[in-house]
Amino acid sequence: MTFAHLLALEVVVPLIAAPLAVLLRRSSAAWAIATAACAFSFFAALLLAAEVWANGPISYALGSWDPPWGIEYRVDALSAFVLVLVSGVAATVAPYAWRSAAAELPREQLYLFYALYCLCVAGLLGMTITGDAFNLFVFMEIASLSSYVLIALGRDRRALLASYQYLVLGTIGATFYVIGVGLLYLMTGTLNLADMAARLPQVQETRPVLAALAFITVGVSLKLALFPLHLWLPNAYAYAPSAVTAFLAATGTKVSIYVLVRFYFGVFGLRLVTETLPMREILLALSIVAIVTASLVALWQTDLKRLLAYSSVAQIGYTTLGISMASKDGLTAAVVHLFNHGITTGALFLLVGGIALRAGRPEFERMRGLARRMPLTSLGIVIAGLSLIGIPGTAGFVTKWYLVLGAIEAGRWWLAAFVVLTSLIAVAYVWRFVEAAYLSEPGARTPERGEAPAAMLAPAWLLVAGSVVFGLHTGYSVEGAQRAAALLLGGAP
């Protein structure tokens, strides 16, 4: 019985850590409590994942109100996978923030930064763990509101505008989601996701249900930055403080993708999504455009952080491409890509934060000959960059492998060729860093010799190592994703 309470604690501990950090006020105490809370959540998520693997889904009735009347927390193969990713990245970025945030933010605001960080972690974990559609909206807003503020903390004044744009678009997205949930509630009389899935077949072909599907798709797509609804993302990532960018890039859009997948396969069901409405074809088309356009735009950026932001939009395209296949391999690719791209992009943004600390803005002009001045950072970026491309032996390759398998299985050879060919664009934009850092002479604006502080390098290299380890040793990540895919295709969650 005590074990079951872990589901609530997973979210409640970071949620309580936030006001505690505000009350303590001292930045070192706030940092310690934020790090401890994230580490606890990670530990709890690992325990929950192990339990789910061994004994199947766990359900928890919040406040002892039995579902479907009360709010249900539910961990199954898919949500356990996402929980481990989110809390793991949170626990890695928190120690990094000690030096990074201290360098980028005013001293007297630091305790507020850690409070917001905890709130954001709690919101994202809550979105993943909850089994209630409206509760999901509340957590979505907790995560969003805190991330708007975190982005606005950036030093550049353009961070304010980026945060404002994200606030407007994010709120439209969340409101669309609520409209969709409202329509579903009108038709089924329930907010519990599993219960909703059970009742939907009776009203499946009605117009409000189809409208709900459309509203939820558009709303969540705004949140996950599906092309062409990605306009808020590049600026938000580019101007936010380094620790915030790394955390949000590795988790924020990933949790939204989880929500989309959960609704498509866990609530609406494959038949409604793929046969009544042409969602697969729409997703496929948008993913292809996203991959090509965002990768090409990334090529022309003068700033490494913006380049990686556009690359993230392209990588989201690969994930939605996997979802659009709606087959076992396609979904495995989508789910495993959440994890693989999460740690890869997290590693990259953490390392770029180190460059930003030493050189100011991470512009290519300031990175000429960087490999001689910051060898460990440069090497880390190259290794994580290889994973972004999908070179065999890195985590990114695993995703591409399953995407190609899924495409061939569906008889779409051109799609398999497309996945391989677009990886070449990624080679080109990673090459731009190699060219600047390794093949150019140091310029006047290149920083002096000296690495980023160890407190920043260590978490970053942990993720770099992760993106190699999970490429060579795919047992946990791929099997977790396969279980999640089997669960999604098996019908009700």
Next chain:
Amino acid sequence: MDAFASHYTYWVTVLLMAAGLYIMIARGNLVKKLVGLSIFQTSVYLLYIAPGKLIGGTAPIVSESFTVYANPLPHVLILTAIVVGIATLALGLAIVVRIREAYGSIEEDEILAADRDGGERA
């Protein structure tokens, strides 16, 4: 006509929703955009609350003398949504204040023009 009269709350909802979205797209003033956002969110409150009202219905009291109940859940949900809406609006306005401090303007085109001229914050 009958369908129109009996579903008029939906028409009001749709009108408010479209008006709010239109303001957000058409206006360049950052505060006016937030007004549009607020109207848009308010329309959703109506979408939830209107179907929860039953003419002649009471609160769900377990007693023989009450037979027609109105569903109280939508009202409770919208109380939560209103709180979220207020928080969003407050945060949005706070960011607009900071934008005004940094750029000296709250007109979108002037701000974008200022950024093109180059822009680290002093």
